[in-house]
Amino acid sequence: MEAVLFGITAVLALAGGVGVVAARQPVHSALALLLVLLSLAVDYLLLAAQFIAALQVIVYAGAIVVLFVFIIMLLHTRSGEGPRAGAGLPRAGAGVLCGLFGLALLALAAGVRETAPPPAPGFGTIQDVGRALFGRYLLPFEAASALLLIGMVGAVALGKRLRPAGDPSPGRPQAPPAGGPARAR
Amino acid sequence: MTWADLSLIAPELALAAAACAALLQDAWATGPALESRSRGPAAAWIALGGVCAALLLLGVRPAGAAQVGFAGMYVRDGITRVVDLAALAAAGLGVMLSPPYLERFRLPAGEYHALLLLSTAGAMLMGASRNLVLLFLGLEMLSFPLYVLAALARRSRRSQEAGLKYLLLGAFATAFFVYGVALVYGASGTADLSRLGRAPDVPLLHAGVAFLVIGLGFEAALVPFHAWAPDVYEGAPMPATAFMSVIAKVGAFAGLLRLFPQALPQLAPAWGQMLAAIAVATMILGNLAALAQSNVKRLLAYSGVAHAGYILIGIASGGPAGSSAVLYYLLVYVAMNLGAFGVLLLLERRGEEADRVEDLAGLLGRAPWAAVVLAACMVSLAGLPPTAGFIAKLYLFRAALQDHRVALALVGALTSVVSVYYYLRVASVALSAGAADAVAVRHSRFAGVGLALAAAGVLWLGIVPGAITALVQQAVQALR
Amino acid sequence: MAATLLIDAIKSAVILGGVLTAFAYVTLLERRLLARFQLRVGPNRVGPLGLLQPLADGIKLIFKEHFVPAGADRLVYLVAPLITVVAALFVYAVIPIGPPVRLFGREVTLYVADVNIGVLLVLAASSIGVYGIILGGWASDNKYALLGGLRSSAQVISYELALGLAVLGVVLAAGSLSLVDIVRAQSHLWFIVTQPAAFVLFLIAAFAETNRAPFDLPEAEQELIAGYQTEYGGFTFAMFYLGEYVGVITMGALITTLFLGGWQGPLLPPVLWFLIKVFAVVCVFIWVRATLPRLRYDQLMALGWRVLVPAGLLNLAVTALVIVARG
Numbered sequence: 001m002e003a004v005l006f007g008i009t010a011v012l013a014l015a016g017g018v019g020v021v022a023a024r025q026p027v028h029s030a031l032a033l034l035l036v037l038l039s040l041a042v043d044y045l046l047l048a049a050q051f052i053a054a055l056q057v058i059v060y061a062g063a064i065v066v067l068f069v070f071i072i073m074l075l076h077t078r079s080g081e082g083p084r085a086g087a088g089l090p091r092a093g094a095g096v097l098c099g100l101f102g103l104a105l106l107a108l109a110a111g112v113r114e115t116a117p118p119p120a121p122g123f124g125t126i127q128d129v130g131r132a133l134f135g136r137y138l139l140p141f142e143a144a145s146a147l148l149l150i151g152m153v154g155a156v157a158l159g160k161r162l163r164p165a166g167d168p169s170p171g172r173p174q175a176p177p178a179g180g181p182a183r184a185r
Numbered sequence: 186m187t188w189a190d191l192s193l194i195a196p197e198l199a200l201a202a203a204a205c206a207a208l209l210q211d212a213w214a215t216g217p218a219l220e221s222r223s224r225g226p227a228a229a230w231i232a233l234g235g236v237c238a239a240l241l242l243l244g245v246r247p248a249g250a251a252q253v254g255f256a257g258m259y260v261r262d263g264i265t266r267v268v269d270l271a272a273l274a275a276a277g278l279g280v281m282l283s284p285p286y287l288e289r290f291r292l293p294a295g296e297y298h299a300l301l302l303l304s305t306a307g308a309m310l311m312g313a314s315r316n317l318v319l320l321f322l323g324l325e326m327l328s329f330p331l332y333v334l335a336a337l338a339r340r341s342r343r344s345q346e347a348g349l350k351y352l353l354l355g356a357f358a359t360a361f362f363v364y365g366v367a368l369v370y371g372a373s374g375t376a377d378l379s380r381l382g383r384a385p386d387v388p389l390l391h392a393g394v395a396f397l398v399i400g401l402g403f404e405a406a407l408v409p410f411h412a413w414a415p416d417v418y419e420g421a422p423m424p425a426t427a428f429m430s431v432i433a434k435v436g437a438f439a440g441l442l443r444l445f446p447q448a449l450p451q452l453a454p455a456w457g458q459m460l461a462a463i464a465v466a467t468m469i470l471g472n473l474a475a476l477a478q479s480n481v482k483r484l485l486a487y488s489g490v491a492h493a494g495y496i497l498i499g500i501a502s503g504g505p506a507g508s509s510a511v512l513y514y515l516l517v518y519v520a521m522n523l524g525a526f527g528v529l530l531l532l533e534r535r536g537e538e539a540d541r542v543e544d545l546a547g548l549l550g551r552a553p554w555a556a557v558v559l560a561a562c563m564v565s566l567a568g569l570p571p572t573a574g575f576i577a578k579l580y581l582f583r584a585a586l587q588d589h590r591v592a593l594a595l596v597g598a599l600t601s602v603v604s605v606y607y608y609l610r611v612a613s614v615a616l617s618a619g620a621a622d623a624v625a626v627r628h629s630r631f632a633g634v635g636l637a638l639a640a641a642g643v644l645w646l647g648i649v650p651g652a653i654t655a656l657v658q659q660a661v662q663a664l665r
Numbered sequence: 666m667a668a669t670l671l672i673d674a675i676k677s678a679v680i681l682g683g684v685l686t687a688f689a690y691v692t693l694l695e696r697r698l699l700a701r702f703q704l705r706v707g708p709n710r711v712g713p714l715g716l717l718q719p720l721a722d723g724i725k726l727i728f729k730e731h732f733v734p735a736g737a738d739r740l741v742y743l744v745a746p747l748i749t750v751v752a753a754l755f756v757y758a759v760i761p762i763g764p765p766v767r768l769f770g771r772e773v774t775l776y777v778a779d780v781n782i783g784v785l786l787v788l789a790a791s792s793i794g795v796y797g798i799i800l801g802g803w804a805s806d807n808k809y810a811l812l813g814g815l816r817s818s819a820q821v822i823s824y825e826l827a828l829g830l831a832v833l834g835v836v837l838a839a840g841s842l843s844l845v846d847i848v849r850a851q852s853h854l855w856f857i858v859t860q861p862a863a864f865v866l867f868l869i870a871a872f873a874e875t876n877r878a879p880f881d882l883p884e885a886e887q888e889l890i891a892g893y894q895t896e897y898g899g900f901t902f903a904m905f906y907l908g909e910y911v912g913v914i915t916m917g918a919l920i921t922t923l924f925l926g927g928w929q930g931p932l933l934p935p936v937l938w939f940l941i942k943v944f945a946v947v948c949v950f951i952w953v954r955a956t957l958p959r960l961r962y963d964q965l966m967a968l969g970w971r972v973l974v975p976a977g978l979l980n981l982a983v984t985a986l987v988i989v990a991r992g
Contacts (some may be wrong), residue, residue: 027741027803034796054785066799066822073803073815091473108388109371125781126842139194139255143310144320146201150303153208154333157296158348159810162339 002046012041026072030065035060049124070153190254192246194313196239196269200276200306203235204299211295214343226631229284232298234425236277236305251663253315253369257377260315264447267512268312268439274642275307275431275519281635282527283424285627289533292337292422296323300330301428306438312443317366317376318398319563320440324362328404329356329438335417335424336383347420354413362400368393378448391455397444398459405437407497408467411490415474423538426482429524430489431519438496438511446503453503457588460501467494472600475607481529482540485522485609488566491604492518498581498597502588505661509635512657513650517565517573520642524562527636528555528615534624544624545615552626554633560639561610565643567608568601573646575617666828676777680757686912689719689769695951702955729899735789736806737896745804746901747799749908755790759783760918761845763928763935776845783844787838787919788825791874795821797908798876802893817876823969824873824880827866830977834863834984835923848927857924860981864924866973869950871916873969875909878954880965915944 012035019032037060044053122128133141191198207228214227243266251262261632279301287294309328314320332355336348370376373384384390401412418426445456471491478484496518499511531552532539539545549556565572578601585594646653693708700707725875733742755844761776779787795818802814836842838860839850850856857864873880894905921927921942930938960968 025738027738027800031800050780050782053780056791057789058785058792061788062795062825063822063881066792066795066818069796069799069803070818073799073811105392108368108392112840136256137258137318139190139258140316140318140322141777143307143319143326146303146306147322147326150300150326150329150333153296153299155330157293157300157333158336158339 004041006046009039012036013043027069030068030072033068034065035059037065047124048119051124051126051129067111187382189252190259191362193252193254193259195242195246196273197306197309199238199242200235200302200309203231203238204302204306206235207231207298207302208295213372215295216317226284227474228294228298229280229631231278232302233277235302236273236280239269240273240277240304243273244564246562255377258316258319259310259313261313262663263656264442264508264512265309265313267516267657267660268435269309271435271512271515271519272305272308272312272432274516275308275428275435275523276301278523278527278635278639279424279428279432280521281638282523282530282632284631285629286422286424286530289627290338290422297334297337297424300334301492304328304330304334304428304432305343308432308439311436312439314443315378317369317378320378320443321362321366324400324404324436324440325359327432330357331355331425331429332431334429335421337425338422341420341422343420344422345420347417350420351413351417358400358410359401361396361403364603365393365396365398365400368396378443381448381452386452391452393447394444394452394456395459398441398456398463401437401440401444402463404433405441405497406433406490407463407493408470408490411467411471411493414490415483415486418489419480419482419540421585423482423530423540424525427523427530430485430526431522434489434493434496434518435515436514441497441500442508442511445500446508450503457501457503457590457628460497461593461594462592464494464497464501467491468496468596468600469494475604478607478626479542479543480540481542481611482538484542484611485525488608489522490603491600492522492566494600495578495581495597498585498590498593501593502584502590504584504588505658506580506584506587508661509654509657510577510584512660513580513646513653514577516653517577517643517646518640520646521562521565521572521574524558524636524639524643525566527632527639528559528562531555531627531629531632532624533627539624542611542614545611546617546619548626551620552628555626555636556615558636559615561640561643563608563612565647567605569605571644571647573643576647576650583607670863671768672773673777676773677758680762680777681754684754684757684911684914685907687914688907689723691910691914691947692720692722692906694947695954698951699955700950702952723903725987726903727900731899731901734896738804738806741800742804742896744871745797745801746897746904746908747797748800749794750904750911751792751798752790752944753908753911756787756915759786759844760915760922761927762785762918769837780843782842784836784847785840787844788832791821791828792825794908795913797905798893801897801905805893805896807896808817810893810895813895817893820873820876820880820965820969822967824870824973827969827973828870828874830974830981831863831867831870832923834860834937834977834980837981837984837988844922844927848865848922848929855924855926860924860980860984862976863984864920866977866980867920867923869968869973871920872950872953873965875912875916875950877909877913877950879957879960881954881959913942913950917943917950920946 016032016035016039020029023029023032037056041053041056041061044050044056048118210231246261251260253260257263280298283297284294286292287297304327307323307328307330310323310326311320312323314323332348332352334352337344338344366376368389369381369384370393372387372389373381375381375384399410403413406414418430420596421429445453445460462487468491471487471489471494475484475487478487492514496511496514499507499514501507502510528548529538529540532544533547534541534544545559548559559574565574568574568578578597582594582597585591585597694717697707697709697715701704708718709716711717711721733739758777759780761774765772765774767773797819799814799818802810802812802817805811835847835856838856839847840846841850847856872878892904897905918939921939925942925946928935928939930941933941
């Protein structure tokens, strides 16, 4: 049962991954990404990590990809199509490289033949995750909060409107600055 | 978590608190206006206060046995101490050297200082991490502010380009690092660096470690992950370039120290070869490319690449000798590189950065002290006595020879000879007569003190290295 | 195993049937109530008291011409309403409508699933529901639809934050994310009494989440025709319509569960209590629509980010402090 479900989600996730790269329209890429994220959420469920699965849906599918879709629509109002840059690598070449990489990974992973023990009762529940976050992983957790602060400071510093140089009065709104890096993340 | 845990990270906490204070002060002084109006040194004073507090907290803690906290995540030992010292020196000098530039080019002081301090805290976390998860977060905390700092000059297209480039490539490298963490965890069942030594020797572990090297090597600008360095160094506003050039090295090499000589001594034969090869490529490419540069920022970028190669010699050699040489070199590199950038920060060519070599002409006549400091730093970067650069390279090459890596030491020495040419070219232009009239020299007491400190460090570490040598050797005693 | 599956299937069918019927009659209720508020009569011709009106509406919508705009992205255009409906109905898997009862000698729970993370599933479903709106607006290849979709999704995302913060207050007070546990925690005192700020926040955010007045900007007909639904007609339009009204009922059920003690109440059977409370909340939704004018878009965003989110954080902090202080 679990193996079958995993097979289905794995195929869906891979298909989504290919879709992200291969789709012609950015919106379709974003939707394919959504498929990947949702398949992974099911995978987390199979790994008995139900809380993480819910967060995956709420945070990634519900917030981050929505923002992607948003930006795509704001940038390319006309049916979401943008100028397409020429691919740096011919498709066949890319496929072969990906295949080789996959084979290499398989060969590497073949050395590991351990089955994980069944999870302890209560594993993956919010209580369990909470205890881990505020116990053993407290310092990384707080470091991540500092990281988010950095992200916010950066987004504000790079994204806020600038007065035109040499103009002391708050002038008319300028065109948005080219790509605030922190925002793109 | 206990109070003991908290007191372990007291220096990092001091920096974070100062960063928040700098932001709040800026917000308070600016009010509802769009752009920061407080270009006075208030933020700089706050940041400096944070750095001093962190140094003080570092100093009052007795240099005893290693202390582990946060459920084994964080370790405060001799290595942590030296890395903290290097990172705090970078932050302190970075803060002291920037005010004239920030004022002239209207960079937001609050954000600049806050990001600088948080980046420093990230490098310190990397130096203290005993777990791959913390190492990763430290790396992110180190590099993310640098991406923003690189793009902080909003009116400059080159700065925007530099920030974006750095961010995209950095994100790519980070992805490799995370993937490496996952593979290492998959192979060994633990992310705890102290337990990695007992991990089974499977191919998956090697693959994971290789990915970790990519992530850290990007930050340290090792060949072949150095391609971002020249463009980002050139495009970023100069104070950001100066700070990033040293703090990224401190953090990345602290991470490499924690990873290789400390956590994976059993795999030394395998990674020793790999790192040695990278070191050779880095030294050769960095030095040769630096020869052709006429822009000082680009020149120092390639010089940074070359120095990353030198420092990697210490990691590749492993053992206490190599590790202590790395720590010593990091301290020296902070002083000499920031000294060199500090002088450039004083110059200005028609409202722009004076970053061409010929802009330095006649510096001796107008700002003799600055010219002398620049010359001393260049001599030190080239690795000539009586400066610190000489002693530092000596330790590195000695470590390589002790580990029977003659080729490494040889390539290091030869490329150092090559580097003498381009460093001394800069120094001689600065000391020459003649004058680039378009170039103005700004005077600032704040920056002057910073320059004096950097120069003092370069000379002190070069002439009487005893105290610091003892410190770094004591730091790596646990490796024996 | 098979018996449990069967029971689950029956429960799902009953609940879905109930929700769909409720949807149909909430549309009628809204029209009749609005009419009363405005001193009109409302639709009362089809069947006794107009009770067959929803049926007539449904038949009309089903037999309308099905069309796809020429420039539309066919697949996305057709999938968008489906996403809305599925996300809206999915929530009912975790909402408890009553305590376990004995039926045919077997203990039957009156919910499909009591999961450890029930509240989170509700939030997850609502965050997936956004896609229906934004994709529907985009796929139509119509600027009004696109603008409506963007507006609406920006609104839903912004208010989801306030909604989540309000829920967290309740979760802290109940000490569990399971909706069944939350209902049980209110056996003595409803959370509307102990968490009044969270209730107000939740109510306001719920209006915005369901795109209802006074936050019905996505369909501000003066500016945007019908917003993201502009190009939809017939059955696909009915699906959006269904998503919207089921959303209202969902919010009623959630408010009942989180703040009004769920199925608990004296004398009457629990399920009836639940239905009465939901009905009351839905009536409040309609009443508000009849009373309040629409906000301007910037006012809407300012309210969400500058008032509701900080208030939610404050409420959360105070709740946490009180809980810690009590030990």
